[in-house]
Amino acid sequence: MQVRRAAVLGGGPGGLYAARLLKLAQPSCEVVVHEQGDPDTTFGFGVGLAAGTQRKLEAADPDTLRDLVVAGCRHDMTMSVGGRMTRVRNDRLIGIARTELLAVLQRHAEKAGVRIEYGTRRGTGEFDADVVIAADGVSSATRAAGDFGETIDVGRGLYLWCGADFALPDALFAPVETGHGVFVTHAYPYSGGRSTFLIETDEETWRRAGFDRTTDATPPDASDATSLRYLEEVFAGELRGHPLIGNRTRWTRFRTVRCARWSDGRTVLLGDAAHTAHFSVGSGTKLAMEDAIALVEALDQEPDVGSAYARYEATRRPAVERLQELARRSRLWWESFPSRLHLPVEQLMVAYMTRAGNVPLDRFAEGNPDVVTAAAEQYAKAPPPAGDLVDWVLDQPLRHGETEFPHRVLPAVPDGLTVTEFADVVTDPWNKTGDDVVARARQARRDGADGFRFAGPADRLAVLTRLDLAERVRTEVGGLIIVDGPASARADLAAGLISGRCDLVSFTEEEA
Template sequence: MQIRRAAVLGGGPGGLYAARLLKLAQPSCDVVVHEQGDPDTTFGFGVGLAAGTQRKLEAADADTLRDLVAAGCRHDMTMSVGNRSVRVRNDRLIGVARTELLAVLQRHAEKAGVRIEYGTRRAADELDADLVVAADGVSSATRSAGDFGEHIEVGRGLYLWCGAGFALPDAVFAPVETEHGVFVTHAYPYSGGRSTFLIETDEETWRRAGFDASTDATPPDDSDITSLRYLETVFAERLRGHPLIGNRTRWTRFRTVRCERWSSGRTVLLGDAAHTAHFSVGSGTKLAMEDAISLVEALAGEPDANAAFARYEATRRPAVERLQELARRSQLWWESFPSRLDLPVERLMVAYMTRAGNVPLARFAATSPEVVTAAAEQYAHATPPGRDLVDWVLEQPLRHGDTTFPRRVLASRPDGLAMPTFTDAVSDPWGGAGDAVVERARRARQEGADGFRFAGPDDRPAVLTRLDLAERVRAEVGGLIVVEGPAELRADLAAGLVSARCDLVSFTEEEA
């Protein structure tokens, strides 16, 4: 498809990258980026670029990636709970200042011949263009005004973004218990000798700390100074005496955006305007820039806009929806994070890495053997072998009260134990349906139940959700917890055991 004039709404990473790639692919096309903000004003702190994203950017535009890598700083990852810490390598992960990221992308877009116009809000229907790329972010006015079938889901937890004027040695995940409740930071270094501090908490803690009032009192363009000053004391050890830096910093809830359609007429959505995935999987910039690659390829390979948009969406939607599902699981895990603070930090790190089902236990063991070995020893009070970890986990004995199980896989229901079975179809184990299961389990325990068995469909999403629901009941109600699933998902079930989501597993009869 040959395009004469293209307009891009939004001068963020996705919009600028799409503009550059389109201009490189079609040099005769007049490409203009319309950014409502000032060129010297940006919001946010650091942006992370993982190895997989870097490979895709290198294939699409090696020159831009080279400058991004040169501007970034590589770091590993540490989890700290109390006075215990555990560190894992995170090869090729880099942190880049958002200001520097945008400067690199602006420079390369203009070098390719893209015009960038700042300071004016433009709408799709007022632009004289054959193609309008709406990359105007999570609050996209284009999406809201158009026929895209938008659906927005708001999370339970609250978070804020802030920064600090020094570079941490590693990315760090660290919870701190306060008089109000638990606050957790996800912090990481980025270029320029600074660090991003993202801080999360639950609504009850947020209200007890009085941050509902400070949020209401903070104007939209200002930062919540009350929260920042308090959080400086909470994370004083991590901050090493540095203050927290605000930049329109205020508490908010994550919005997951989904659209039934990514295009309408000559307009196509890109990045956060089309879809979002929770920040705990580091996805916003990644998704937007990968969208840009796919969109430009589709435009070059199809005869008209409708065909190109259909190809773009058919190519990108499966990958986006897969990441959104991983992000949904990760978001639920983080929103319930304080319930896991009794775990040793090594087992907590395994729980973190396997939380969304994207990192198999054996693969994590291959990249971080010291962490997984320590977690396995805590789980079984024995040293695991160097290979066949999943089988070893399943074959370990368990002593529960007066009962000893020779292995963690039950072949039949244990004699003499009262264990009701839950088969509830629950999509959110920490939502209302999960609350109902917990209440039923609590009543059953009061009436003498020794534990609970969780069963249901054999598909992988159902088994992963079952493990999460079992974990919640195990933490809040107690008792012996058994999760049923097919033998083909033995690796997921083994990860659930090491992560303390359950005590025993049972293979369905068809797979036994």
């Protein structure tokens, strides 16, 4: 369709990128971005662009990507636990200052002929436009006022964003135990010789440290200085003597936004306005810019607005929902992260990389054989040979008490072992249903059970959730832990074994 006029609400990455791509695709279209903020004021620190996102940006708009890469900072990833460190190579990951990202996108949008207006809040009904693209963020006023069928799920953990005035050599994941509980940072360098420090904790630790009170006392336009000074001491080693920098920094809980519909009349949602996915999978900027690519393609190729919006949503929704599910699992893993600090750092890194089921164990091993070899030796007390890593993990023997198992695949429970089976349908192993399973497992142990078997549906998501539930019981209750799953899930089950989520697995028949 030929778009005469397009109004874009929001001057963030998604809105600016959509505006540029639309103007490039349809030069005669009048495209105006309406950003309520000041052009010289932005919030946040650095953002990450992974290799997959860079490939998509290169195909859509190589000129913009080239400037983003020049402005960015490449880095690998390091995890530090208990004085030990391990490193993962990821040489196409870049961090870029949010200010630099927006400057590049603003410059390229204006170069294409987009007009950008700042400083005024606008509503969708104010425009004489064929298309209104609402890219106004997680707290979207457009979404709240329209008929989009929104739902918002709020996470249990708390986090805050801050920064530091030096560049870390790598992205860093580091937990620190304090007298109040565990705090963990996800930190990474970005351009300008600075680093982002994202810091998470659980609600009990947050309250014990008094941060519920400091959060209530911090105005919306200020930073929680008390928390920042406390966290400077907690992460003094990681900060290397530098202070933490705030920018409207305050504790909050992650909000997962979902919408039943992404469009309402001539208005369409894009990026965080339509959907969010937890920051631990680095997804906000990625999703918004990939949305922009698909939306502009649909507008250019379909005959009318309704068809274009339907095509855009049909194209993007499967990928978004897949990433939201990965992000949900990642969020639950991070919210329960302190329970894993007993693991050696290499095993913990394998657990981290396989936490959401997106990175197969053998693929991770191909790129980082030193990390996986160390984790395998911690798992089996022997180095893995060259060959099929999954087979090797499953073939390792296990001694549990007085019982010897020749390998980790259990055909039947041996005589003399009492095993309690759980077949509960659980979507979140750390919710009340998960709490109930843990309570029943504790009682079963008191009654003499040697271990537990976790059974259920054969689909992959159910198997991944069983592994998480099994890990929780293994950590909090103990005993021999067995997880059932189909042979098609053998790689996931092997990752669960080497990551300390279970002790044995049992293959079941596939569902028809």
